[in-house]
Amino acid sequence: MKKLRVTVDGKSYDVAVEILDEQGKPAAFQQAAPVLQQTSVAPPAASAPKPSSTASAAGEGGVTSPLAGRIVSVDCQVGQKVASGAQLVTVEAMKMNTFVYAQSDGTVASISVSPGDAVDEGQVLVTLS
Amino acid sequence: MPIKKEFLEELDKRRQTVLDAGGQDKLEARRKKGLMTARDRLDNLFQEGTFMEFGMHVQHACHNFGMEKKELPADGVVTGTGYVGDRPVAAYSQDFTVAGGSLGQMHAEKICNIMDFAQQSGMPVVCFNDSGGARIQEGVESLSGYGKVFFKNVYLSGVVPQIAVIAGPCAGGAAYSPALTDFQIMVKDQANMFICGPDVILAATGQKCTMAEVGSAAAHATISGNIHFVAENDAQAIAIVQKLLSFIPSNNIMDPPHDLTQPLVLDEDPGMDDLVPEDAKNPIDVKDVIGRLVDNADFLEVQMDFAKNMVVGFGRIQGIVVGIIANQPKVKAGALDIDASDKAARFIRFCNIFNIPIVTLVDTGGFLPGVAQERGGIIRHGAKMLFAYGAATVPKITVIMRKAYGGAYLAMCSQDLGADLVFAWPTAEIAVMGAEGAVKILYKREIDKDPASESKLIADYRAKFASPYQAAGKGMITDVIRPSQTRAMVAMALRNTLSKRETRPPKKHGNIPL
Numbered sequence: 001m002k003k004l005r006v007t008v009d010g011k012s013y014d015v016a017v018e019i020l021d022e023q024g025k026p027a028a029f030q031q032a033a034p035v036l037q038q039t040s041v042a043p044p045a046a047s048a049p050k051p052s053s054t055a056s057a058a059g060e061g062g063v064t065s066p067l068a069g070r071i072v073s074v075d076c077q078v079g080q081k082v083a084s085g086a087q088l089v090t091v092e093a094m095k096m097n098t099f100v101y102a103q104s105d106g107t108v109a110s111i112s113v114s115p116g117d118a119v120d121e122g123q124v125l126v127t128l129s
Numbered sequence: 130m131p132i133k134k135e136f137l138e139e140l141d142k143r144r145q146t147v148l149d150a151g152g153q154d155k156l157e158a159r160r161k162k163g164l165m166t167a168r169d170r171l172d173n174l175f176q177e178g179t180f181m182e183f184g185m186h187v188q189h190a191c192h193n194f195g196m197e198k199k200e201l202p203a204d205g206v207v208t209g210t211g212y213v214g215d216r217p218v219a220a221y222s223q224d225f226t227v228a229g230g231s232l233g234q235m236h237a238e239k240i241c242n243i244m245d246f247a248q249q250s251g252m253p254v255v256c257f258n259d260s261g262g263a264r265i266q267e268g269v270e271s272l273s274g275y276g277k278v279f280f281k282n283v284y285l286s287g288v289v290p291q292i293a294v295i296a297g298p299c300a301g302g303a304a305y306s307p308a309l310t311d312f313q314i315m316v317k318d319q320a321n322m323f324i325c326g327p328d329v330i331l332a333a334t335g336q337k338c339t340m341a342e343v344g345s346a347a348a349h350a351t352i353s354g355n356i357h358f359v360a361e362n363d364a365q366a367i368a369i370v371q372k373l374l375s376f377i378p379s380n381n382i383m384d385p386p387h388d389l390t391q392p393l394v395l396d397e398d399p400g401m402d403d404l405v406p407e408d409a410k411n412p413i414d415v416k417d418v419i420g421r422l423v424d425n426a427d428f429l430e431v432q433m434d435f436a437k438n439m440v441v442g443f444g445r446i447q448g449i450v451v452g453i454i455a456n457q458p459k460v461k462a463g464a465l466d467i468d469a470s471d472k473a474a475r476f477i478r479f480c481n482i483f484n485i486p487i488v489t490l491v492d493t494g495g496f497l498p499g500v501a502q503e504r505g506g507i508i509r510h511g512a513k514m515l516f517a518y519g520a521a522t523v524p525k526i527t528v529i530m531r532k533a534y535g536g537a538y539l540a541m542c543s544q545d546l547g548a549d550l551v552f553a554w555p556t557a558e559i560a561v562m563g564a565e566g567a568v569k570i571l572y573k574r575e576i577d578k579d580p581a582s583e584s585k586l587i588a589d590y591r592a593k594f595a596s597p598y599q600a601a602g603k604g605m606i607t608d609v610i611r612p613s614q615t616r617a618m619v620a621m622a623l624r625n626t627l628s629k630r631e632t633r634p635p636k637k638h639g640n641i642p643l
Contacts, residue, residue, distance in 0.1 A: 008400070009398075009399065009400040009403075010399070011396065011398055011400070013425060015425055066460070066461065067461050067462065067464070067497075068498075068499065069462075092410065093461075093462050093464075093494075094461075094462035094463070094464045094493075094494030094495060094497070095410070095462075095494040095495075095532060095534070095563045096410055096412055096458055096462035096463065096494050096532070097408075097410045097411050097412065098412070098459075098461075098462055099412075121499075
């Protein structure tokens with residue numbers, strides 16, 4: 001166990017760093033690293049949240065609204081190339097803005113909503129190709 | 130005169146037979162596939178050399194179908210105690226190499242026996258489930274065995290923590306034993322858990338589905354909410370168990386492992402101010418807030434893939450172990466829905482049982498509107514959260530960061546629900562409802578006459594009521610603080626409530642709306 005002092009934003013933290021032995025088994029019980037950091041789970045495709053009955057099915061490249069609300073702004077244009085994680089649309093619901101992001105790289109093929117529109121959970125907002 | 134050699138040889142031979150389990154070849158085959166054996170799991174969980182085995186020489190009790198001629202080492206389950214860190218922990222580990230880890234009468238008796246010992250000694254129970262199911266040859270005795278294990282799970286619930294690792298198949302009724310424990314960890318790919326699998330579902334209903342959809346770790350972590358953690362492999366599952374144990378006490382009459390050796394530090398953290406977006410409508414990532422609030426940004430998130438609009442988990446704030454319950458405005462606008470309520474309620478109840486103070490971080494616009502929510506019973510589910518907070522007697526510290534509207538304000542551990550201290554940031558909006566909705570009701574006639582006046586009325590309402598000061602003026606807030614003071618204030622509040630004692634009228638138990 002090695003002790004280090006790390007300064008973040010002018011605030012210093014005393015951190016204990018643990019050296020793992022060859023078997024990868026912790027040398028001591030106290031663990032400094034969060035054990036869950038790397039775990040990621042993708043829900044099985046068929047069990048993804050069902051779009052409500054009025055919503056059109058999310059086809060390939062369809063970016064859907066995560067909740068029912070009202071469109072505040074469309075933050076992309078047809079033909080625009082977007083990277084995964086780019087902000088596409090802003091939906092307002094529950095007094096809060098929810099940003100809808102591209103899940104993959106692509107080009108904006110179509111935009112099916114405009115500011116002021118009411119949208120349902122699961123409704124396609126933008127399609128990417 | 131030393132002991133006769135034969136005695137020792139006989140013991141060694143018997144021991145080796147049990148250690149060989151279903152055969153060295155089978156054990157090696159598992160290891161080659163990257164799976165731990167039943168004993169590997171316990172050896173990795175416990176400090177080296179501390180495992181004390183219970184019932185190594187137990188023989189199975191089956192006298193039919195030729196089973197009487199078979200030997201089932203340890204009857205397919207390894208039970209005992211060992212040390213995790215400096216604390217004794219009881220554990221059992223089903224051995225898939227012995228009759229498929231099937232549960233027979235003696236197998237069940239061994240499990241019940243170690244659980245009794247754990248309860249009487251006040252130590253946590255960790256179990257590794259890896260079993261093909263009931264030992265059919267033993268008939269109703271096997272069935273009865275499950276019933277006895279379930280009963281023990283319930284008996285121990287609330288007395289000592291129980292943690293289940295689903296490390297292999299866990300089918301049918303067997304799934305109810307881990308379901309009755311406090312935390313379930315599932316190992317990705319190698320484990321599955323279901324009551325009726327795809328074959329039975331197809332035969333009974335004609336519905337086609339895959340194991341991934343109904344029984345996988347991913348399905349349970351994201352959709353069903355049946356489990357709390359997903360592990361990549363056995364080693365990570367064990368690391369999660371150890372990490373969990375580092376936050377929780379050994380039993381319900383002990384305090385959690387606080388670290389009170391460091392003096393209280395009351396420095397401000399300007400970084401917390403920087404996290405608050407200028408626009409009140411833009412979401413804050415509550416995990417960034419939690420990262421700055423807990424020591425060394427060390428937060429063990431529970432059910433991280435389920436109902437992500439609610440974040441719950443364990444951390445320490447200046448050494449004091451806390452359970453954190455927080456709205457996540459980045460997901461579903463932080464609204465409370467059925468799953469989020471269930472997730473929070475269960476976690477709150479765990480904290481209360483094991484004397485873990487609760488810190489609640491509030492930023493929610495309210496309960497999620499929708500037909501599915503109403504028909505799904507949001508009243509009954511949301512009530513679980515109200516009930517859990519109201520019934521909790523551990524220290525309850527609430528920080529209202531931004532939005533706290535209507536019933537959701539109450540449900541997120543308001544002073545009225547029994548919070549010991551409530552801090553609000555200057556950005557807090559505590560009101561009975563949002564400005565838009567309130568103005569429509571309050572000024573209906575004026576707006577009908579002059580629709581242009583609506584936006585000004587909304588702005589006026591927001592300025593007057595969407596702040597912490599109306600609630601603070603009525604004494605519902607302990608203090609309005611800068612975000613940068615949060616860690617210091619919560620840490621001090623936790624120290625001040627460490628010896629909190631609250632007694633309620635004696636009763637069997639309350640009637641939580643299930």
